[in-house]
Amino acid sequence: xxxxxxxxxxxxxxxxxxxxxxxxxxxxxxxxxxxxxxxxxxxxxxxxxxxxxxxxxxxxxxxxxxxxxxxxxxxxxxxxxxxxxxxxxxxxxxxxxxxxxxxxxxxxxxxxxxxxxxxxxxxxxxxxxxxxxxxxxxxxxxxxxxxxxxxxxxxxxxxxxxxxxxxxxxxxxxxxxxxxxxxxxxxxxxxxxxxxxxxxxxxxxxxxxxxxxxxxxxxxxxxxxxxxxxxxxxxxxxxxxxxxxxxxxxxxxxxxxxxxxxxxxxxxxxxxxxxxxxxxxxxxxxxxxxxxxxxxxxxxxxxxxxxxxxxxxxxxxxxxxxxxxxxxxxxxxxxxxxxxxxxxxxxxxxxxxxxxxxxxxxxxxxxxxxxxxxxxxxxxxxxxxxxxxxxxxxxxxxxxxxxxxxxxxxxxxxxxxxxxxxxxxxxxxxxxxxxxxxxxxxxxxxxxxxxxxxxxxxxxxxxxxxxxxxxxxxxxxxxxxxxxxxxxxxxxxxxxxxxxxxxxxxxxxxxxxxxxxxxxxxxxxxxxxxxxxxxxxxxxxxxxxxxxxxxxxxxxxxxxxxxxxxxxxxxxxxxxxxxxxxxxxxxxxxxxxxxxxxxxxxxxxxxxxxxxxxxxxxxxxxxxxxxxxxxxxx
Amino acid sequence: xxxxxxxxxxxxxxxxxxxxxxxxxxxxxxxxxxxxxxxxxxxxxxxxxxxxxxxxxxxxxxxxxxxxxxxxxxxxxxxxxxxxxxxxxxxxxxxxxxxxxxxxxxxxxxxxxxxxxxxxxxxxxxxxxxxxxxxxxxxxxxxxxxxxxxxxxxxxxxxxxxxxxxxxxxxxxxxxxxxxxxxxxxxxxxxxxxxxx
Numbered sequence: 066x067x068x069x070x071x072x073x074x075x076x077x078x079x080x081x082x083x084x085x086x087x088x089x090x091x092x093x094x095x096x097x098x099x100x101x102x103x104x105x106x107x108x109x110x111x112x113x114x115x116x117x118x119x120x121x122x123x124x125x126x127x128x129x130x131x132x133x134x135x136x137x138x139x140x141x142x143x144x145x146x147x148x149x150x151x152x153x154x155x156x157x158x159x160x161x162x163x164x165x166x167x168x169x170x171x172x173x174x175x176x177x178x179x180x181x182x183x184x185x186x187x188x189x190x191x192x193x194x195x196x197x198x199x200x201x202x203x204x205x206x207x208x209x210x211x212x213x214x215x216x217x218x219x220x221x222x223x224x225x226x227x228x229x230x231x232x233x234x235x236x237x238x239x240x241x242x243x244x245x246x247x248x249x250x251x252x253x254x255x256x257x258x259x260x261x262x263x264x265x266x267x268x269x270x271x272x273x274x275x276x277x278x279x280x281x282x283x284x285x286x287x288x289x290x291x292x293x294x295x296x297x298x299x300x301x302x303x304x305x306x307x308x309x310x311x312x313x314x315x316x317x318x319x320x321x322x323x324x325x326x327x328x329x330x331x332x333x334x335x336x337x338x339x340x341x342x343x344x345x346x347x348x349x350x351x352x353x354x355x356x357x358x359x360x361x362x363x364x365x366x367x368x369x370x371x372x373x374x375x376x377x378x379x380x381x382x383x384x385x386x387x388x389x390x391x392x393x394x395x396x397x398x399x400x401x402x403x404x405x406x407x408x409x410x411x412x413x414x415x416x417x418x419x420x421x422x423x424x425x426x427x428x429x430x431x432x433x434x435x436x437x438x439x440x441x442x443x444x445x446x447x448x449x450x451x452x453x454x455x456x457x458x459x460x461x462x463x464x465x466x467x468x469x470x471x472x473x474x475x476x477x478x479x480x481x482x483x484x485x486x487x488x489x490x491x492x493x494x495x496x497x498x499x500x501x502x503x504x505x506x507x508x509x510x511x512x513x514x515x516x517x518x519x520x521x522x523x524x525x526x527x528x529x530x531x532x533x534x535x536x537x538x539x540x541x542x543x544x545x546x547x548x549x550x551x552x553x554x555x556x557x558x559x560x561x562x563x564x565x566x567x568x569x570x571x572x573x574x575x576x577x578x579x580x581x582x583x584x585x586x587x588x589x590x591x592x593x594x595x596x597x598x599x600x601x602x603x604x605x606x607x608x609x610x611x612x613x614x615x616x617x618x619x620x621x622x623x624x625x626x627x628x629x630x631x632x633x634x635x636x637x638x639x640x641x642x643x644x645x646x647x648x649x650x651x652x653x654x655x656x657x658x659x660x661x662x663x664x665x666x667x668x669x670x671x672x673x674x675x676x677x678x679x680x681x682x683x684x685x686x687x688x689x690x691x692x693x694x695x696x697x698x699x
Numbered sequence: 700x701x702x703x704x705x706x707x708x709x710x711x712x713x714x715x716x717x718x719x720x721x722x723x724x725x726x727x728x729x730x731x732x733x734x735x736x737x738x739x740x741x742x743x744x745x746x747x748x749x750x751x752x753x754x755x756x757x758x759x760x761x762x763x764x765x766x767x768x769x770x771x772x773x774x775x776x777x778x779x780x781x782x783x784x785x786x787x788x789x790x791x792x793x794x795x796x797x798x799x800x801x802x803x804x805x806x807x808x809x810x811x812x813x814x815x816x817x818x819x820x821x822x823x824x825x826x827x828x829x830x831x832x833x834x835x836x837x838x839x840x841x842x843x844x845x846x847x848x849x850x851x852x853x854x855x856x857x858x859x860x861x862x863x864x865x866x867x868x869x870x871x872x873x874x875x876x877x878x879x880x881x882x883x884x885x886x887x888x889x890x891x892x893x894x895x896x
Binding site for chain 2: 090092200224253256257258259260327330331333334337411412413416431432433434435437438439441442443444445446447448654657658661663665666667669677
């Protein structure tokens with residue numbers, strides 16, 4: 066995400082700020098529209114944890130905070146975020162909680178209790194941003210199933226304008242039924258921009274109740290709470306039948322396409338290339354499914370085709386209602402293998418799927434020679450930034466692995482350092498937030514079964530706060546034999562430098578929580594803190610530490626070069642150069658091939674390494690990487 | 700307009716790809732048309748591949764350009780330009796591309812070979828209707844404005860008068876979005892003069 070993302074956030078937001086106050090239409094991304102819609106709906110409290118593609122919603126709300134005077138903050142993780150937002154809602158404050166797809170997995174434990182207990186009078190809207198195709202995620206999960214699991218209403222806007230408009234409805238719905246409302250976005254809505262009509266921004270006034278509402282527990286009769294919830298969801302279904310943001314066909318043709326979210330736009334555009342008239346039923350209210358619309362579609366259409374991302378969620382709900390109904394309608398979609406059930410949708414996928422049902426008019430022509438051209442492409446693999454200290458840690462680990470003749474297990478976590486999986490395969494696992502240390506805790510107990518390899522787990526500072534602490538306590542409690550490396554750059558770098566409890570830049574009224582205090586309270590056998598700039602010192606320390614037995618924790622201080630650049634820190638360090646007379650050339654190549662900093666290049670003419678001065682951050686980390694002393698300060 | 704007019708900026712993170720999209724979107728607004736801007740990038744740290752899709756229409760298009768319907772490709776980097784043309788080019792595509800490569804980490808390592816730039820231009824010529832390849836490094840060096848690559852190519856596009864966006868709208872949008880930086884305006888005007896002279 067980083068730079069690109071960062072430009073994205075600030076490019077977008079600054080222009081919105083510039084235009085704010087006008088009633089004209091402004092270009093904004095789905096995420097900015099969600100934020101602006103939240104302000105317009107009157108939210109007083111918003112929290113979440115950063116994660117692509119959701120991050121800009123809270124970033125945008127923070128930009129307006131001085132005007133709106135509400136509480137906008139980053140939580141330590143998504144579960145705590147949802148709990149905090151529910152707390153505010155219980156006390157009468159309208160709340161929004163924002164997270165990416167995988168974040169809802171973290172928050173789901175609380176969600177599946179809160180649905181039964183209710184949100185009180187404030188109102189609570191959850192925005193979850195899914196990432197079909199997993200552009201910036203480790204899976205492409207369809208989070209809509211949580212709406213069904215929790216029996217809570219689900220809304221899927223299709224454009225930035227709908228993202229803006231849906232917020233007010235969602236909040237009122239939550240307040241009316243005292244139920245959490247889930248809004249589901251996808252990357253393509255969150256990160257695409259279109260013109261949006263907005264209201265002026267003004268400050269709200271919120272007054273908290275002095276007492277909690279009654280009955281914020283589901284015992285002794287969770288079943289009766291469930292029954293009550295089922296009753297509420299049926300009333301909501303009734304409301305959804307006449308919801309104005311759903312697009313209902315004026316004329317019902319034989320072929321009716323039902324689509325949700327941004328797929329509505331793909332289907333609309335696909336109609337440009339279709340000869341026959343087909344009808345589009347676009348649904349924003351996707352759980353509970355409006356039953357009268359389902360019945361009407363079954364009566365009017367001969368064929369119904371579904372387009373949605375990513376799983377067959379609406380299609381399955383539709384099929385369930387259709388099964389209670391007499392009809393002769395043919396229902397097509399992911400269940401009939403007509404539409405792919407993985408990856409992202411677009412106009413091309415829609416047209417390809419419709420091929421056997423319609424006549425395609427103007428076929429976009431692909432030039433000849435495209436396949437030949439494709440052969441000339443080279444890859445652009447993801448890599449650490451020039452001077453990134455994460456690279457130093459992984460390089461050190463690759464040296465240590467060599468010294469241990471390969472008997473080193475390295476489990477990993479979620480953050481920029483996840484790129485360690487692409488860095489000479491140093492990092493061997495990357496699952497959920499906090500899972501690196503959790504899995505290592507299990508592996509670190511297997512000496513009983515003959516495990517002799519050393520176990521290392523890697524996590525970043527924001528991830529440490531998010532999900533590593535219980536696993537670290539577990540490792541201590543069970544006396545797991547492992548070394549836990551905390552890669553500390555004091556920011557949530559991956560998503561664009563959001564603050565966390567251990568960040569350097571703590572705002573007013575916030576308290577900094579120090580990682581060493583937490584780690585030392587768990588009493589590991591070894592706790593050492595060092596800077597990770599000097600690669601040879603780092604390699605020696607990691608090697609000597611993992612040779613000891615017990616729970617060892619190394620806090621490795623590093624620098625995010627993008628963060629540094631953002632703050633326009635100008636170093637006065639000397640240039641780093643390669644002395645070509647000392648460089649061993651093709652016989653060695655350790656600096657470009659193994660260490661691989663993007664500021665070091667291979668000069669084919671001279672067959673020597675060279676420093677790209679425009680890339681180099683002059684950290685000097687590569688100096689000790691060269692075994693021949695060819696890299697030095699000028 | 701029967702169909703949307705489709706533009707893609709193809710480049711790598713940090714080249715001002717996204718902000719260039721914003722400039723054109725503003726120009727679309729000034730023409731009283733409706734812009735929709737989509738971005739495709741992975742977990743893009745500095746150096747990742749980034750495409751910005753700009754749809755120009757009298758109604759709201761979907762956020763991604765369908766295959767084969769690309770009208771104008773602006774390649775900020777040769778191989779990324781080729782990546783976009785392989786994916787989206789059609790019989791009407793006009794490509795304006797920079798001949799200045801940005802090497803990937805594998806090229807720096809020497810494990811992958813960056814194709815000859817003139818070869819990349821020639822391949823573009825096979826699959827696009829028209830190709831304008833610019834030695835951007837030379838031009839930007841002459842005016843000491845390395846960060847204005849995106850604006851230079853927007854200038855070239857404006858000067859060619861091929862899109863529904865007029866030179867005046869694009870220039871006004873540029874000032875609106877990026878401010879009236881002299882370097883940017885100089886780069887824009889040089890871009891315009893590349894094709895109008």
